[in-house]
Amino acid sequence: MLGRSAGAAVRLRRAGAHGTARRLGREVLWAPFTLALVALLVFVLMDLAPGDAATSIAGDQGDPELVESIRADLHLDQPLWSRYGRWVGDAAQGDLGTSLVSHRSVVSSVGSVFPATASLVAIGLVFALILAFVLGVLPVYLESRSFDRLASILSAVAISMPPVWLALLLTSTLAIRFEVFPALGYVGLTDDPWQWFRHLVLPGFTVAMVPAGELARQVRGSLLDVLGTDYSVAQQVRGLPRRSVVLRHGLKNAAIPVVTVLGARIGAMVGSTVIIERIFVINGMGELAVRSVGSRDVPVVLGIVVLGTLVVLVSNLLVDSSQAFFNPRSAS
Amino acid sequence: MPEPAPPLAEPLRRAADRTAGGALLEVRGLTVSFPGRRGPVTVLRDVGLTIDRGEILGLVGESGSGKTMPSQAIVGLTRRLRATVQGSIAFDGTELTSLDDAALQAVRGRRIGMVFQQPTRSLDPAFTVGSQIAETVAWHLGLGQRAAWDRAVELLDKVRIPDPARRARDHPHQLSGGMCQRVMIAMALACDPELLIADEPTTALDVTVQARIIELIAGLRDELGIAVLYITHDLGVAARLADRLTTMYAGEIVESAPRAEFFARPVHPYSEGLIRSAGGIGDGGRFHAIPGRVPAPEAMPAGCRFRERCAYAQDRCQEPAPLREVRPQVWTRCHRSEDLRLRGANP
Amino acid sequence: MTGLVPDDLAARPATADLSATDPPSSDPPAAPAGRGHRLLGGLRTLLRRPVLAVAVLVLLVVVVVGLFAPLLAPYPPDISDYSRVGRSPGGPNLLGTDAVGRDVLSRLMFGARTSLFAAVETVLVSVSLGAVLGILAGYLGGWVDAVLDRINSALMSVPPLILAIALLAALGKGLVKAMLAIGLVYATRIFRVARASAKEIRALTYIDAAEVIGAGPWRIAFRHVLPNAISPILVLVVLTFAAAIVAEAGLTYIGLGVPPPTASWGSMLHDASERMELTHLLYAPGIALLVTISALTVVGDALRDAYGRPGGTSDA
Numbered sequence: 001m002l003g004r005s006a007g008a009a010v011r012l013r014r015a016g017a018h019g020t021a022r023r024l025g026r027e028v029l030w031a032p033f034t035l036a037l038v039a040l041l042v043f044v045l046m047d048l049a050p051g052d053a054a055t056s057i058a059g060d061q062g063d064p065e066l067v068e069s070i071r072a073d074l075h076l077d078q079p080l081w082s083r084y085g086r087w088v089g090d091a092a093q094g095d096l097g098t099s100l101v102s103h104r105s106v107v108s109s110v111g112s113v114f115p116a117t118a119s120l121v122a123i124g125l126v127f128a129l130i131l132a133f134v135l136g137v138l139p140v141y142l143e144s145r146s147f148d149r150l151a152s153i154l155s156a157v158a159i160s161m162p163p164v165w166l167a168l169l170l171t172s173t174l175a176i177r178f179e180v181f182p183a184l185g186y187v188g189l190t191d192d193p194w195q196w197f198r199h200l201v202l203p204g205f206t207v208a209m210v211p212a213g214e215l216a217r218q219v220r221g222s223l224l225d226v227l228g229t230d231y232s233v234a235q236q237v238r239g240l241p242r243r244s245v246v247l248r249h250g251l252k253n254a255a256i257p258v259v260t261v262l263g264a265r266i267g268a269m270v271g272s273t274v275i276i277e278r279i280f281v282i283n284g285m286g287e288l289a290v291r292s293v294g295s296r297d298v299p300v301v302l303g304i305v306v307l308g309t310l311v312v313l314v315s316n317l318l319v320d321s322s323q324a325f326f327n328p329r330s331a332s
Numbered sequence: 333m334p335e336p337a338p339p340l341a342e343p344l345r346r347a348a349d350r351t352a353g354g355a356l357l358e359v360r361g362l363t364v365s366f367p368g369r370r371g372p373v374t375v376l377r378d379v380g381l382t383i384d385r386g387e388i389l390g391l392v393g394e395s396g397s398g399k400t401m402p403s404q405a406i407v408g409l410t411r412r413l414r415a416t417v418q419g420s421i422a423f424d425g426t427e428l429t430s431l432d433d434a435a436l437q438a439v440r441g442r443r444i445g446m447v448f449q450q451p452t453r454s455l456d457p458a459f460t461v462g463s464q465i466a467e468t469v470a471w472h473l474g475l476g477q478r479a480a481w482d483r484a485v486e487l488l489d490k491v492r493i494p495d496p497a498r499r500a501r502d503h504p505h506q507l508s509g510g511m512c513q514r515v516m517i518a519m520a521l522a523c524d525p526e527l528l529i530a531d532e533p534t535t536a537l538d539v540t541v542q543a544r545i546i547e548l549i550a551g552l553r554d555e556l557g558i559a560v561l562y563i564t565h566d567l568g569v570a571a572r573l574a575d576r577l578t579t580m581y582a583g584e585i586v587e588s589a590p591r592a593e594f595f596a597r598p599v600h601p602y603s604e605g606l607i608r609s610a611g612g613i614g615d616g617g618r619f620h621a622i623p624g625r626v627p628a629p630e631a632m633p634a635g636c637r638f639r640e641r642c643a644y645a646q647d648r649c650q651e652p653a654p655l656r657e658v659r660p661q662v663w664t665r666c667h668r669s670e671d672l673r674l675r676g677a678n679p
Numbered sequence: 680m681t682g683l684v685p686d687d688l689a690a691r692p693a694t695a696d697l698s699a700t701d702p703p704s705s706d707p708p709a710a711p712a713g714r715g716h717r718l719l720g721g722l723r724t725l726l727r728r729p730v731l732a733v734a735v736l737v738l739l740v741v742v743v744v745g746l747f748a749p750l751l752a753p754y755p756p757d758i759s760d761y762s763r764v765g766r767s768p769g770g771p772n773l774l775g776t777d778a779v780g781r782d783v784l785s786r787l788m789f790g791a792r793t794s795l796f797a798a799v800e801t802v803l804v805s806v807s808l809g810a811v812l813g814i815l816a817g818y819l820g821g822w823v824d825a826v827l828d829r830i831n832s833a834l835m836s837v838p839p840l841i842l843a844i845a846l847l848a849a850l851g852k853g854l855v856k857a858m859l860a861i862g863l864v865y866a867t868r869i870f871r872v873a874r875a876s877a878k879e880i881r882a883l884t885y886i887d888a889a890e891v892i893g894a895g896p897w898r899i900a901f902r903h904v905l906p907n908a909i910s911p912i913l914v915l916v917v918l919t920f921a922a923a924i925v926a927e928a929g930l931t932y933i934g935l936g937v938p939p940p941t942a943s944w945g946s947m948l949h950d951a952s953e954r955m956e957l958t959h960l961l962y963a964p965g966i967a968l969l970v971t972i973s974a975l976t977v978v979g980d981a982l983r984d985a986y987g988r989p990g991g992t993s994d995a
Contacts, residue, residue: 033833034832034833034836037829037830037833038833038834038836038837041833041834042845042849045845045846045848045849045850046848046849047849156973156976156977156980157969157973159976160921160969160972160973160975160976161969161972162925162928162929162965162968162969162972163925163929164925164928164929164932164945164948164968165928165948165961165964165965165968165969168948168951168952168961168965169961169965171955172955172958172961176955229453230448230450230453230454231453231454231455231456231457232456233409234446234448234454234455234516235456236409237407237409237440237441237446238440238441238445238446238468238519239436239437239438239439239440239441239442239468239471239472240437240441240467240468240471241437241471244467244471249456249458249459252458252459253456253457253458264835267836267837267838267839268838268839269838270838270841271838271839271840271841271842271843272840274840274841274844274929274933275840275929275930275932275933278932278933279932279952285841286840286841289841289844289845290844290933290935292848293844293845293847293848293935296848298848301844301845301848304841304845305837305841305842305845308837308838308841309836309837309838311838312836312837312838313836316836326458327457327458328457328458328503328505329457329503329505
């Protein structure tokens with residue numbers, strides 16, 4: 001199955017394919033291959049490590065026979081290719097195995113924590129975009145030297161802000177001292193939308209900070225480039241209002257390079273949840289990942305890696321499909 | 333509230349209206365300088381231009397002559413570049429240099445349209461051609477979306493783009509260079525301006541396309557009665573289009589005359605040189621380049637700036653040369669215009 | 680994780696004071712030509728840009744403190760003195776003491792040492808893997824390049840910290856292993872840049888000349904391609920340094936990095952989080968981290984300005 005998808009992708013490229021639809025098609029076809037490759041690498045690494053889940057489940061006093069029987073149960077005594085092949089086969093049918101620790105299906109374990117992380121990343125993304133607009137677009141639009149300087153400094157600080165410290169600062173001031181937002185925990189969206197939001201403000205802000213700084217700097221540079229182009233000058237000469245020149249025409253063109261890497265930025269944000277969920281005691285994917293690493297729960301770790309990669313791939317796909325909107329030239 | 337756009341159906345009457353009355357554009361004593369490393373650098377000195385309603389003025393000069401600068405000063409692009417602008421630019425009686433940005437914006441695009449050199453780069457790649465024209469129209473004339481779009485299609489038709497309704501939905505990268513330039517012209521004309529400034533509009537295009545664009549501009553002038561400031565380095569093009577020619581050298585105007593006079597009896601050696609190098613007209617087809625190069629703005633010679641390249645230079649050319657009317661309607665900056673019998677050509 | 684090492688290198692830095700917004704009539708930045716020899720002429724540039732000078736100074740201080748912490752620290756970092764628990768800054772303990780009586784300043788200094796070692800290890804791993812493989816791939820082209828690039832792209836599609844943690848699941852805990860994992864993650868970024876740079880240079884004719892003379896591919900790669908590919912990689916190295924320091928702090932905080940009682944800015948933050956009322960515990964390591972990372976960011980931006988856009992912003 002994988003071979004077929006990779007083959008199809010190669011054939012598409014040879015056919016000189018270009019244009020949004022074909023490009024997206026190619027990406028979609030390569031995706032399972034990427035996921036499988038990533039899973040293989042994790043498999044290999046897990047194998048290289050001393051000990052395995054059987055030993056950690058059995059614990060220190062586990063007698064060798066017990067460990068062996070656990071191992072046989074979990075098929076850990078099979079060769080690598082066999083285990084990997086079985087995993088891939090199951091995965092293709094939507095079964096990612098069972099947690100070695102909780103005995104829940106991986107899909108259910110990871111699925112139950114996914115909404116929390118998804119919410120966190122979504123809110124973080126929104127915050128990051130807003131901050132990036134204020135720090136990157138506004139200074140250009142307002143043409144104020146001093147505001148621009150200030151925004152540049154703030155962007156640089158934002159990029160350099162260690163998330164751990166930011167999280168603690170926010171918690172100690174806004175949650176503990178002033179009690180504006182809750183210090184920890186997560187509430188489901190369907191349970192209580194307002195509390196859902198309140199609980200995500202501080203962690204969302206933390207997740208957003210570094211990407212916001214990067215986005216701000218990038219969009220500012222891109223916007224300045226656009227405003228220097230012939231067509232932008234022509235628009236100004238035509239007497240179009242600044243609002244239109246900068247915010248309508250300028251932003252749309254400036255967004256192109258920014259949007260291109262948005263998928264990767266989202267991936268980085270998902271990664272950062274590993275630390276941030278621990279600090280804010282949110283039971284999300286990152287938190288589950290850390291726990292599973294400790295217990296060497298290979299299937300769960302695999303599942304999280306695969307799901308995380310899937311999120312990035314889907315983000316890239318969505319972002320690429322929006323390229324046609326921002327950059328009509330790419331659609332031909 | 334901006335008045336609704338007059339329908340394009342009654343151009344002839346308005347053309348007649350337009351040719352009546354005083355000059356549309358009067359530039360006097362325009363001097364533009366930029367801050368430089370060792371003090372201000374003057375790129376235009378004491379430039380004067382007059383364009384009557386419905387007249388096509390050809391502004392001719394080599395690169396480095398500063399021919400683009402007057403147009404930039406007129407539309408106020410110099411403000412962004414931190415230039416110092418002295419002198420007067422009167423457009424239909426209004427002094428443009430004293431307008432604030434907001435007031436100038438109302439004039440730009442609405443009463444003065446501008447077309448640039450690189451048409452494919454002058455259009456926003458992210459928006460359709462039609463929406464860009466419609467936006468200008470909607471902003472300046474207050475039209476609604478539907479009306480603005482219809483007007484955009486009408487304008488595309490006016491500049492003779494085939495199948496305008498479909499083309500309006502295209503993006504700039506789908507159009508050829510010549511078509512992009514037509515679109516630019518359509519956009520410049522969108523609000524029915526009185527003056528069109530064309531800065532080397534055909535330089536980046538093929539010769540055949542060039543001819544058609546020039547034809548288009550001439551036709552539009554006849555049809556709409558708009559005045560045109562046509563800037564070019566190509567004397568041949570100016571010859572075909574302009575009612576009046578003005579040559580610029582090293583930031584100064586050196587000659588200005590009606591077309592027939594300019595070619596029959598030029599009064600400045602530089603004009604003579606340009607006519608000769610414009611392709612051996614009546615000269616057995618030999619190429620004559622003017623020896624030497626335009627001096628850099630920081631290193632201008634004192635006195636007549638053309639002195640070092642002039643075949644007729646004398647001692648008195650070391651004195652600064654003022655612009656003066658040597659014959660009716662013919663202006664020159666040469667000390668020796670009365671003495672010299674310069675060779676012209678039949679355009 | 681911090682996306683401190685952006686996957687797109689096209690980002691134009693909008694840095695305060697570094698003349699990015701000045702009009703063309705002001706002094707141009709150090710010309711981008713002649714990569715590699717600018718470092719010596721860099722002193723002059725430093726004097727002209729105070730922010731950069733301060734940043735370099737800060738980094739020097741951190742390096743010196745980190746290297747010589749055992750000599751410079753007033754107290755041992757891991758000995759508890761229960762008679763002086765939770766003291767505020769002032770007196771014999773310049774920055775106060777923590778919840779178990781350890782001197783904060785000394786722990787801060789040793790924390791610098793930890794960060795320094797962590798960052799150096801990460802950079803070594805990521806450069807030796809990423810740059811070497813990247814240059815080889817870019818130079819050799821063909822199927823080697825295609826395969827390596829595919830694998831690299833796949834790895835880059837995994838969220839960075841999640842990949843690191845997965846690697847840790849295999850490798851185990853501890854500073855060395857943690858930074859090895861981070862190093863592997865960032866090797867992918869360096870691979871991308873190195874490969875693009877190598878391709879760019881490969882296309883230049885003097886490489887063909889070397890081949891004609893008969894130099895073997897390995898030799899060409901390392902003697903000709905590498906020196907010129909260095910500049911964009913250098914920018915990335917600085918950013919990786921910063922990312923490593925932040926990553927170490929984060930991983931140590933959640934228990935996957937340096938084990939206690941070793942001093943690390945991350946563990947200091949963890950200690951602070953357990954005694955939120957002792958605010959000085961929170962600020963010392965935090966400010967240290969912020970200042971160090973900011974300095975690295977400023978230096979990284981300056982390098983990027985000086986060398987122009989690094990090659991390899993978008994791959995084929």
